[in-house]
Amino acid sequence: MIDRVVTSGTFSLDGGTWEVDNNVWLVGSGREVVVVDAAHDANAIAERVGDREVRAIVCTHAHNDHIDAAADLAALVGAxxxxxxADQVLWETVYPDLPYTPxxxxxxxxxxxxxxxxxxxxGHAPGAVCLHAPELGAVFSGDTLFNGGPGATGRSFSSFETIIESIRTRLLPLPEKTVVHTGHGDSTTIGAEAPHLQEWLDRGH
Known part of the structure; x- marks a missing residue:
């Protein structure tokens, strides 16, 4: 079972702030779920969770728009x-004193x-992770891979070369039919994105 909640707020880094819509993914069953990226609105996420147990709140990375509801949601659902x-430095910009499980x-x-x-x-962030669910034929990519290419790497703590290497070595080997559920926007598939790797490389240089 995969549920999506779209929440809205802002992303701030390097002195800039942008309006963003984030995908919050709930993955599991009718009894228990994992929440992927607690963004912006803890109450909206908790409402979608309902009476299910939340086993964990997993952050794909620590940019503020992906974690700004994490503390409130953790308090609401006890997860x-x-x-x-590796994203400690970004985490501390939002939560200087809040511990997490590594x-x-x-x-x-x-x-x-x-x-x-x-x-x-x-690449997008030093501690960025994706979550592969083989039984569901899905990967939750955060901001590492989008419908149309890799995540942004123009800001602090990011690297274009590193994100391309991560996509090439960790994501493209997954089955082509694997659905990529992203941190923002529409989902895609590994097969749809794989042919564009050389284009991304050319564009990045």
Whole structure:
């Protein structure tokens, strides 16, 4: 079972602020779920969760628009927050004193019989991760891969070369039919994005 809640707010970094709509994904069953990226509106997310148990709130990275509802949601549903520790510097810009549970590459987070394998995919942010659910034929890509190309790398703590390497080595080997559920905008598939790798490389240089 995959649910999506779209929430709206702002993304701020390097002195700029932008209006954004974020995809919040609920993955699991009718009894329990994992929340992927608690963005902007803890009450709206909790309402969609309903009476299901939240096993974990997983942050694909620590840009403020992906974590700004994490603390409030954790308090509402009593779930731990999981984040790759390479994003500590970004996390502290929002939560200087809030602890989280460190995520590791290859770790499996599960809810309702669905297993999500953590793929560390730095580039958009140092601690960016994607979550691969083979039984669902899906990967939750955060801001690493979008419908149309890689996530932005023009701001602090990001690297175009690194994100391309992450996509090439961690995402493109997944089955072509794998649905890519993104942090913003429409979903896509690995097969739809794979042919464009050379275009991204050419565009980046």
């Amino acid at each position: 731990p927050i999981l984040l790759h520790p 995520l590791r590459d290859g770790e499996v987070v599960s809810a309702g019989g669905v297993e999500l394998t953590v793929l560390h995919t730095p």
